[in-house]
Amino acid sequence: MPDVPPGAPEVSRKRGAGSGPPPEHGPERKKACWGILTSQGSWADRSPLHEAASQGRLLALRTLLAQGYYANIVTIDHVTPLHEACLSGHVACVRALVNAGANVNAATIDGVTPLYNCCASGSVGCMELLLQNGAHTHTTHSHFPSALHEACKRGSSQCVESLLSHGADPDYDVSHLGSPLYMSCLHQHTACSKILLHRGASVNVGRGGDSPLHAAATQENADLVSLLLDYGADFSLRDGNNRRPVELAPRGGKTQQLLQEFEGSPRSLCQLCRIQIRNLIGRSRLEHLPSLPLPPLLTHYLEYS
Structure with missing residues (x-):
């Protein structure tokens, strides 16, 4: 099997994602298994669709989808091709998978989502595509990995901005x-x-x-x-x-x-007033500051700009 592309982040590729089927699985056994897996959407080891998504081979990806490969096919750890495309930052592959019905909120057994992988790779383009197609900014379980935390950990300021703009709780x-x-x-x-x-x-x-x-x-x-x-x-x-x-x-x-x-x-009166006014305005309304009928100087003061 091809090696992982150089420079790809070492996260979210679960066990089985970097290794092929056990040695005892011959070509005929693999062929029979794929017939069942692609028709029933059951779990699988890393598929050709995963490989194409990971390596950004758009033509191969489209060909496989046209041949009937299931867009949401998963590895034993529930890694989807969309996870792989997001982790490698391949926007065109993400778009193709989403158009083919890929689940933008699919989670691995460890709770990793495609959106999380976008933050791991710092791909704002992939992230915007997911968010525009219904990706949740937060997971249903608070102990699962958080896309916003991953973006903050890696210093992906554009990802942080994008998540917050789409309603993520700071x-x-x-x-x-x-x-x-x-x-x-x-x-x-x-x-x-x-x-x-x-x-x-x-x-x-x-x-x-x-x-x-x-x-x-x-x-x-x-x-x-x-x-x-x-x-x-x-x-x-x-x-x-x-x-x-x-x-x-x-x-x-x-x-x-x-x-x-x-x-x-002590803090200056200027600081104290700004902090107090911002607290009174409330977090949910801070983004509307520019639309208030205030002098630009006052707006900039309240925005720390």
Whole structure:
């Protein structure tokens, strides 16, 4: 079987996805099995349709679909061809599969969806196609992998923007990961954090007792810490070990110095007013700020622009 394309993200290809059928399966056995599998939609090892989708071979993909291959054929771990096309970022293949009836919300046995794989590969084109065809921004089970968290982890700011524009909750909580903002801060992605905060993400909601500010301070990221403080992060919060963010910052570093200076002086009236007004407006209405009959200067002030 062909090797996995170089540079493909090492995620979401479940066991069986990278190996062919057991040695004892001869050509005749495979031929007989495919007849049953394509007609009944049962589970299968990695099919030619999976291979074509993974490698972006659009002509081969269309040929297989025209020959009657089931668009939703799955491996033993429920990986579909659409999962593969999204993971490799092949927009044309995703479009062909969706047009052939591929389930945009198909989930593997581990809860991975095609939308999640779009975030893993950073393919906004594939993501937009899925969202336009009914892909859910969140899964039905909170412990399943979250597309928004994956985008924040990988620093895919365009994916984060796209998900939020299609109704994703910026405070969507996954128990073992925390909030998307916490994930973004933990991996030092300032651009993703700024998008989340601009969209109204709760600046103090993290994972358990750890706030996003705790995560940013630990990583010695002064720009990220400054961003969080500007959006109203509480520097006095204590984590599960009863430590404040300033106590987690590397000694003598810029982050520790910034936090110490901030603790020593109150927020400006300008900051306090902006935070309070944005809270009163509410997250769901923040996107409508530009349409309000306000002077541009005031609109920019409330939008942090």
